[in-house]
Amino acid sequence: MTKYDHKAIEKKWQNAWEKEKTYQASDAGKKPKKYVLIEFPYPSGEGLHMGHLRPYTAGDTYSRYFRMKGCEVLYPIGWDAFGLPAENFAIKNKVHPRVSTAKNIANAKKQLQNWGISFDWSREINTTDPDYFKWTQWIFLQFYKAGLAYEATGLINWCPKDKTGLANEEVIDGRCERCGTVVEKKELRQWYLKITAYAEKLLEGLKELKEWPEPVKLQQENWIGKSEGAEIEFPIAQKGIRKFIILHGRGSRPKDHFYTWLKKKLESKGFEVQSPQMPGGEEPKDDECADFIQQHCNLDEHTVVIGHSFGGIVALRLLERGARLAGAILVATPFTGKFMDGKNRPTVTAAAKKGFDFAAVIKNCGFFKVISDTTDYVVAMSDGESYAAKLGVNLIKAAAAKPHFLDEQEPELLTIILSRIAVFTTRVDTLPGATFLVLAPEHPLISNLKSQIKNWAEVKKYIENAKKKTDMQRAAVEKEKTGIFLGSYAVNPATKEEIPIWVADYVLMGYGTGAIMAVPAHDERDFEFAKQYKLPIRTVINNPSQPPLNLRGGETAEEPPLNIRGGEGELFTGEGLLINSDGYDGMSTEEARKKIAKDFGQPKVQYKLRDWVFSRQRYWGEPIPLIHCQNCGTVPVPEEDLPVTLPEVKDYEPTGTGESPLAAIDEWVNVKCPNCGGPAKRETNTMPQWAGSSWYWLRYADPDNKKEMAGKKLLKRWTPVDVYFGGMEHTTLHLLYSRFWNLFLYDQGHVTAKEPFTKRVPHGIVLGPDGEKMSKSRGNVVNPDEIIEKFGADALRMYEMFLGPHGDTVSWNDKGIMGIKRFLDRVLRYQEISKDLPRVEKKNLLHKTIKKVTQDIEGFRFNTAISQMMIYLNEVWKVSEDENRIEVDFVTKEEWQEFLKLLAPFAPHLTEELWHQLGHKDSIHLKEWPKFDPKLAQDTKVTFVVQVLGKVRATLEMPAGTSQQEVKEKALAGENVNRHLEGKKIVKEIFVPDKLINFVIK
C-alpha cells in the first residue's frame, strides 16, 4: 500500500506554481475580477501561527474556487512591518529594526509558501519600504491640507511602559492594547486626525454595507455613539456686574475682529458696554492707553474689563494704578512680550517687560480670567500659564475660531465672559427638573469661579485626586459617587431658580461639554448623587404606571410639589406626561423635548467617537512629514521631497519625556524651511502602526506605481475589495480607520470606491487543545509548521476548516486531524487501486456533492463542504477484506475528475498530483469548476416518515415524487402504524411531499 509522501509532493507543486506564476492576477483581460483580501501579517520573530492560518486558508480556498469559476482573482499579501515589537527588539539587541524585520519577513514568506497559499507574490508590499510609506506620508499631507490633521495639547492616554501616546481605540479595559500596562493620562502636544469630522459619514456608510455581518456594523455604530439632544446654557449667577469695557489689541480698531459682535451680544444681555479706540495705532504705549481709558471711561466695582492681546496689558496697568474693578478678563495677552512667529512688536514687548505690581493688581480686582488660545501660534500658551499663576487663577484654555481670537465671532469667548455653563442633554424635556449642575473635575470653568469658591482648598484637593485616578479607577468606584459643592449657583433657564454647581468625577470632560444638568428624578446617576448629598429631587414627569399625580406634582391640589426635602424622591427614567413644569405641564415628553429645546437650547448631535491621536513618540514608524519654521509656522514637506526617511540612530530607546528618539538627531531634525529657506526643525513624532494598514489594499492594485498612490485605472479594475477576511478584534480599530481613510480619499477624488470592503467575513479564534487562548506561558501553542512536517499542508489546511464553522471560536484537537489524514490517504489510494477496473456512474450523488460544496464555499461553510466530500468518498469507497476484491463499483474517470476538482481548493497539492497522474499537463487549479444539474442533485429515492399525532411510527423508502394517496396506502399497511391507529378516527392528514405523512387522530 502506497503512502502519500506529502513532503516531496507538496514541495514539487509549490515550486511548479511559483515557476508557472499560476496565481498571478492579470491587470488586463475580460474575466470578471474578484478581489479577496486577508489582513496582512505583522512579521514577528515568532513566525506566523495558527491564528494566521485559519483566515489565510479560508481566503485561499475561496480564491481558488473563484479562479476555477473563471474569475480573475486578486489574492495579495504584504507586511505590516512598522511597530513596537521590532523596535523593542532593537532596543534590547541593538539591531536595526530594518534588519530584524527583513529576516522575519523572509521566514514568514517561507512559511506561507509551505502552507500552499495561492498569493500573488508579484504584488508583495511592505509598509516600511520607503516606496510604500512615501504614499502613507503623502496621504497624511492630504489630511493636513484638508484641515483634518491638527496639533493640539490635550490629556491623552499614555502608556508608561511603551512610553508613547495611544489612541482611544488602543486602550482596552484601561490598559495598553499592546503590553497590558495600565494607561495613564498625560498632557501632551500631539497630532490628531479629525475622524470626528467623518463620524456621520462613517455611520451613514454602514447602511450601504449590506454584506457586512450585523454584529460588526453594530459594534462600529456603538463605537461612533451618536446621540441627538440639545445644548443648553446655564448662566452663572453673578451679582453686581453692570458694565463691560472692551480693550482692543495692538493696531486694531473697535470695529475689528470680534469686538463689535461681542459688544452687541453683551448689550443684548442688558449690560452697558464701552469699546473705546485707544491711541497709538501700530505702536501703542501702555501708559498712554491707560491714561486714555482713565480719562474717558468710568471704572468702578461694577465694571469688568476685557483686554484682548495688548489690551490685556492695559487692563493690568489700570489695576496697578489703583482702579477698582469687578473683574478683568485677559484674552490671548502676550505677557512676556515674546512672540513665537519671530516678528517684532517693540512697544508691546517694552510694555510687557516692565512687569506689574501684582499685589496691587490683585487687591483691586474681584476676579481674573486668563484665556489662552490652544491654536495660537503667535502668543505662547506658557505666557498665559505663568501669568495666571501670578494672579492666582488657572489658565483657561479655549479653542479660538481663528488663531489668537481674530475671527468676527468668538463664541467660546462669550461663554467664558458671561460665565455660562453649557451642558449637553438628550432629555431636554426634563430641564424643569434640573436641580443642580455638575462639572467634570477638568472643566476649565472651575478655575474661573475660584474667586467665588470659599472652600477652594477642599475643591482643589478633590480635583487633583480625581485627575490622579486613571479612567479605570474612576469607573471602578461605580457604587459611591463623590463630589463637592463649588459654592456658586447657576440659573435654570426654565424655572429661573438658582441651582448649586457641583464638581464630581462621574461627569466626563471628554464627552459633550464636560458639564451636565442634573435631573435626579429622571436620571439614574443624578439620582444616586442627589441621594448621596441630599440634593433636591423634583419629579417633572409622571410615571404612567403609577397613580397619576396632579400637574403640580402632588397627589391632591392642595399638596405642595414633590421637590421639597433634599435626597427624597422617586426615580423614573421613562417617558410620560410633564408635571410640575409650569408652561409645559401636560405635554408628552416627546413634545416637550421639541418645545423646550426650541425655547432654551439648540439642537446638537454628539458622538462618543474621539479624534484619533495620530502621533507616537517612537523611532520605528513613518515620520510625520512636516517642518516647523520660526517664520512660517508648520509647513508640509513638499511632495517632491517625500518620502521623509528615518535617520540612522545609535539609540532606539524612547526618551519618555514625550519626545521621539528622533529629536536627538540634530542633523536630521534641523532643516531649511521649504517655504522661506530659514532655519526650521522637522516634526519628530512618527505615525501609529495603523497608518500603513489604513490604505494597503489600494496599493495592491498598483504596487509599483512611482507617480501615484495607485492609478485610477487599476483602482477601478480591482477595488473595492470583494471579500475581506479578518478578526473581530479589528472592528473598531483597523476596520474603522480604513473606512475613514478610504472615505476621505474618495472625497478628495483619489480613489474610485466609496466604501473599501464590500463584504466582511470574520473568523473565529483558534484556541489551544485545553480550550484556552494559545500562549507561550500556558505552553499550549500548536505550531503549524510541526503539523505540516507530520501530516502535510493539505491535511492541516483541511483540518483547520473542518474544526468548525469559519466564524466560530474552535479548539485545536490533536487527534482529530487523523480523520482528515485518513480521508486524503483514501483519495490517493482510491485512484491507485481503481485503475483498469469497470466503472459505473454515481450521477445523483456527484451532482448533490457539487451542489453542496459549491454553495458551502460561497457561504463560507467550509466544514460542511468537507463533510459532503467525505460522504461522497465513503459511498464510492467500499472495499472488502482484501483490497483487491472490489465489492462496490468505482465511478467513471470523468466523475472522479469532477470530484478532484471539488477537492482542489481544499487540498491543492494532492489534487494537483493526482490530476497530473491522470495524464493532464496543465494545472487543476485553473480548470473549470464542475457544474451541477439541479434535477440530478435531487435524490431519486426518499424516506417518508409516517407519524401518528406527530410521533414517528414508521419510515418508508419510496421514489421521490410519490403521491399522497400512494404513501397513505403504504403507510396504513404498516403494522406498527395500525396499532397506533386502532380504535381511533383519522381527523386530519398532513402530507409534506418527499418528507412525511402525519395522521391526526381522535
Add this chain to the structure above:
RNA sequence: GCCCAGGUGGUGGAAUGGUUUACACGCAGCACUUAAAAUGCUGUGAGCGAAAGCUCAUGUGGGUUCGAGUCCCACCCUGGGCACCA
C-alpha cells in the same frame, strides 16, 4: 448595568418548522498479523425490553403548532463588545 453571539452525544460539530445527533474524533468488537502499528468492517444519546417496540432527551420553565433545536414569553449560564457617554 447595557448591546451582541451562543448553550445539541464522551468530544468537535450537523440539521429550509418535519426521522435530533450528518461528517469526524474517541471508544468497543471483529478481520488482517506471530504480535503491534497501519488498514478495513460493524456497533456506539439515555432508560426499559429476549425482540418487535416503548418512553425520555437539543441550558431551565411556560406558550404557539398536527409537529419546535428551530417561532414567541420569562429566566439561568458561557463567550465577545461597551461601560457613570448625560
